[in-house]
Amino acid sequence: MQLFKYQPTCPQCGRKAKKHTERWWEKHLGEYKGNLQIINRRETWGGDTLTLWDGETYEMYAGNFCRNKCAIAYANQTIDRVRERIRRK
Ligand SMILES: [Zn+2]
Numbered sequence: 362m363q364l365f366k367y368q369p370t371c372p373q374c375g376r377k378a379k380k381h382t383e384r385w386w387e388k389h390l391g392e393y394k395g396n397l398q399i400i401n402r403r404e405t406w407g408g409d410t411l412t413l414w415d416g417e418t419y420e421m422y423a424g425n426f427c428r429n430k431c432a433i434a435y436a437n438q439t440i441d442r443v444r445e446r447i448r449r450k
Pocket of ligand 1: 374375428
């Protein structure tokens with residue numbers, strides 16, 4: 362996984378990077394008193410589950426790509442193009 366301080370898009374499929382978030386289980390950790398934004402609160406038994414975000418960090422699962430499938434497809438297209446170019450010379 363790679364982290365970014367802006368929201369990149371996947372060069373292969375154009376999908377936007379997800380927010381890099383943390384989970385906070387009130388049941389085990391108590392009330393959240395930190396500086397992160399609470400972007401989601403889900404009611405669960407024994408205390409809510411919070412989703413926390415720092416307001417700027419996004420993540421891509423596979424380096425600059427959203428998933429391994431995209432990275433492999435992009436790499437193969439690049440090699441195909443290079444080989445095509447060499448063949449035409
Ligand atoms: Zn992708």
